[in-house]
Amino acid sequence: MAFNSKKRLFADAVLAGKSNKDAAIAAGYSKATASAAGSRLVKDKDVALYLAAQRIQQESKPQATAPTPEEKPAPKFDVEAMTNFTDPKAFLIAAMNDDRTEPKLRVDAAKALMPFVHAKVGEAGKKDAKADAAKKVGAGKFAATAPPKLVVNNRK
Incomplete structure (x- = not known):
């Protein structure tokens, strides 16, 4: 399911410090089902990625008494670029490689990237497997021999 306005309202309420149930109520979910909705929404991948990014x-916002640029170590990950990705694959790679992201989210990003990096091996039937095995055997004991060369003499 897409990241819609209700999910964004829920995530913003969680970031503000509300409990899952109170955040769900603030996002417009029913009071009767708010607890279950809050629990479900926290586990949603889109909401979890949004929460992690926020x-x-x-964390990276400058403090009131921020050290000078010479004293501050260079960040490993450009936070501003994280919200400006146009390519989802690049975003997932950045989220997977960011040390400050939760380990579960990093694993989820790696799982989502798997089809793009490693091609899925297609399933082969019995006949295909048999043909491949025959090719591997090559010119074994019972393999067909090469046909003889045909030489033509044009002498008169």
Whole structure:
């Protein structure tokens, strides 16, 4: 399911410090099902990625007594670029390689990238497997021999 306005409202309420149930109510979910909706939404991949991105962004905001640029170590990951990705594959690679992202989210990003990096091996039937095995055997004991060369003499 897509990341819609209700999910964004829920995530913003969680970032504000509300509990899952209260955040779900604030996002417009029914009070009767708010607890279950909050639990479900926290586990949603889109919401989890949004929460992680927002937390990383909040951590990287300059402090009131920020050290000078010479004292500050260079960040490993450009937080501003994380919210400006146009390519989902590049975003997932960046999220997977970011040390500050939760390990579960990094694993989820790696799982999502698997089909793009490693091609799935197609299933072969019995006949295909038999033909491949025959090719591997090559010119064995019972393999067909090469046909003889045909030489033509044009002498008169």
